[in-house]
Amino acid sequence: xxxxxxxxxxxxxxxxxxxxxxxxxxxxxxxxxxxxxxxxxxxxxxxxxxxxxxxxxxxxxxxxxxxxxxxxxxxxxxxxxxxxxxxxxxxxxxxxxxxxxxxxxxxxxxxxxxxxxxxxxxxxxxxxxxxxxxxxxxxxxxxxxxxxxxxxxxxxxxxxxxxxxxxxxxxxxxxxxxxxxxxxxxxxxxxxxxxxxxxxxxxxxxxxxxxxxxxxxxxxxxxxxxxxxxxxxxxxxxxxx
Amino acid sequence: xxxxxxxxxxxxxxxxxxxxxxxxxxxxxxxxxxxxxxxxxxxxxxxxxxxxxxxxxxxxxxxxxxxxxxxxxxxxxxxxxxxxxxxxxxxxxxxxxxxxxxxxxxxxxxxxxxxxxxxxxxxxxxxxxxxxxxxxxxxxxxxxxxxxxxxxxxxxxxxxxxxxxxxxxxxxxxxxxxxxxxxxxxxxxxxxxxxxxxxxxxxxxxxxxxxxxxxxxxxxxxxxxxxxxxxxxxxxxxxxxxxxxxxxxxxxxxxxxxxxxxxxxxxxxxxxxxxxxxxxxxxxxxxxxxxxxxxxxxxxxxxxxxxxxxxxxxxxxxxx
Numbered sequence: 001x002x003x004x005x006x007x008x009x010x011x012x013x014x015x016x017x018x019x020x021x022x023x024x025x026x027x028x029x030x031x032x033x034x035x036x037x038x039x040x041x042x043x044x045x046x047x048x049x050x051x052x053x054x055x056x057x058x059x060x061x062x063x064x065x066x067x068x069x070x071x072x073x074x075x076x077x078x079x080x081x082x083x084x085x086x087x088x089x090x091x092x093x094x095x096x097x098x099x100x101x102x103x104x105x106x107x108x109x110x111x112x113x114x115x116x117x118x119x120x121x122x123x124x125x126x127x128x129x130x131x132x133x134x135x136x137x138x139x140x141x142x143x144x145x146x147x148x149x150x151x152x153x154x155x156x157x158x159x160x161x162x163x164x165x166x167x168x169x170x171x172x173x174x175x176x177x178x179x180x181x182x183x184x185x186x187x188x189x190x191x192x193x194x195x196x197x198x199x200x201x202x203x204x205x206x207x208x209x210x211x212x213x214x215x216x217x218x219x220x221x222x223x224x225x226x227x228x229x230x231x232x233x234x235x236x237x238x239x240x241x
Numbered sequence: 242x243x244x245x246x247x248x249x250x251x252x253x254x255x256x257x258x259x260x261x262x263x264x265x266x267x268x269x270x271x272x273x274x275x276x277x278x279x280x281x282x283x284x285x286x287x288x289x290x291x292x293x294x295x296x297x298x299x300x301x302x303x304x305x306x307x308x309x310x311x312x313x314x315x316x317x318x319x320x321x322x323x324x325x326x327x328x329x330x331x332x333x334x335x336x337x338x339x340x341x342x343x344x345x346x347x348x349x350x351x352x353x354x355x356x357x358x359x360x361x362x363x364x365x366x367x368x369x370x371x372x373x374x375x376x377x378x379x380x381x382x383x384x385x386x387x388x389x390x391x392x393x394x395x396x397x398x399x400x401x402x403x404x405x406x407x408x409x410x411x412x413x414x415x416x417x418x419x420x421x422x423x424x425x426x427x428x429x430x431x432x433x434x435x436x437x438x439x440x441x442x443x444x445x446x447x448x449x450x451x452x453x454x455x456x457x458x459x460x461x462x463x464x465x466x467x468x469x470x471x472x473x474x475x476x477x478x479x480x481x482x483x484x485x486x487x488x489x490x491x492x493x494x495x496x497x498x499x500x501x502x503x504x505x506x507x508x509x510x511x512x513x514x515x516x517x518x519x520x521x522x523x524x525x526x527x528x529x530x531x532x533x534x535x536x537x538x539x540x541x542x543x544x545x546x547x548x549x550x551x552x553x554x555x556x557x558x559x560x561x
Contacts, residue, residue: 073439076440076442081441088434089433090430090433092498100426101441101443104423105442
């Protein structure tokens with residue numbers, strides 16, 4: 001049994017099929033990347049899995065249990081966590097307090113939650129910014145904060161929506177080390193990512209989405225040479241060459 | 242961290258000692274009456290602040306909870322001869338019950354819409370009680386004069402002052418307990434970004450409701466106290482929208498979303514209101530209200546973060 005099983009998942013917005021009968025598995029412990037041009041339906045897929053929106057049809061199972069259409073707070077408690085493409089911080093709260101909101105999921109008392117939050121902040125390299133308001137962080141900082149908050153909830157599966165987007169090469173390099181550490185701690189990762197560096201270095205398996213459909217699947221090294229993938233990104237003319 | 246906590250506790254102890262000494266040092270009923278008003282509105286502002294400052298839903302109808310607490314207490318005393326000690330507890334529960342009922346449809350609203358819904362709540366109750374003969378209609382309910390601790394009727398202001406002080410300590414402690422605990426973090430997360438909070442596993446509907454029920458329960462308790470202190474309730478004295486507005490004013494001007502802010506706001510606004518009324522109110526031209534309004538406008542313009550922001554600016558950031 002796979003950790004996450006998506007079956008025939010369809011999400012329609014009026015006549016547009018943002019996700020068109022998608023089926024795939026995520027195995028426990030793997031790093032799966034989900035790529036595709038803008039508008040391919042990647043973020044919609046995350047929304048349908050974690051409950052931000054309800055799929056039109058199809059099912060999502062986590063640990064073998066059907067979680068289709070469950071509220072985000074319920075999927076979070078099941079161990080399914082996601083970050084947002086545009087980081088959504090609680091801007092008036094300090095960085096530490098932001099992460100404590102995550103840590104309090106499995107902890108009633110504030111003291112132990114603060115310890116948990118502090119150790120997660122060290123893991124993502126934000127420990128020296130813990131007392132600044134979250135609103136004062138730059139993009140790279142806010143992406144890390146989103147990551148820290150999600151990690152603080154002790155997820156089994158973490159869906160990362162363009163966690164490297166908007167970062168400079170140095171920041172990407174630092175982020176890769178953080179992601180390695182997270183994966184090493186036993187968290188299964190699904191990455192939606194445009195930064196190819198991250199996909200090539202992290203993922204063992206890549207799914208390619210285009211116009212809501214799965215068009216290819218394979219190892220990262222093979223997928224970048226796949227004609228269908230090149231066509232999806234660059235158009236038909238480039239595919240043959 | 243520990244030393245800061247010890248210092249805060251010492252400060253708090255000194256403050257409570259000062260408040261206990263106050264009625265023995267200051268003579269006359271009037272200053273005590275103003276002090277009772279400060280405690281009353283400091284507590285109401287603190288209760289309002291749970292919803293308005295932490296959960297981030299601006300209520301303009303908290304007079305509804307205040308009035309329910311006042312009416313329940315007064316009705317139980319006049320019609321059932323039940324001591325207001327029990328009446329205030331029942332009134333508090335009644336207000337919390339109303340919050341449960343009204344929270345379910347209104348807490349999904351945000352911004353102006355929540356504010357509008359709560360205005361409607363307060364006004365509807367005022368109009369209903371105005372026409373409801375069972376609770377005395379427009380003339381309301383009046384407590385029998387029978388001086389005793391059981392009926393909470395006294396000739397002096399001092400016993401009222403100490404009851405208010407005890408309730409204020411209870412209110413401050415209760416609010417601080419929740420705000421500094423798990424609920425406080427969740428409330429602030431909901432205020433910051435509700436759906437992001439939900440994605441982190443926060444049961445947002447449940448925590449918004451907890452906040453409103455706590456706020457309403459405390460407000461109802463003080464409604465009961467107000468009723469026995471004045472010895473009389475009618476729709477205009479407890480459901481008036483100006484009571485709701487005054488709760489917002491003390492919290493916002495003192496410092497919204499802070500534990501101390503509402504008390505500070507009440508400490509400045511209530512005596513100021515009394516002062517301008519005594520000094521200028523007799524002329525019948527409303528000069529006192531103009532001056533009162535001018536001060537509010539000045540604070541809002543010069544210090545948008547509330548009076549507390551003055552201290553914050555020169556102090557250390559929270560949590561360090």
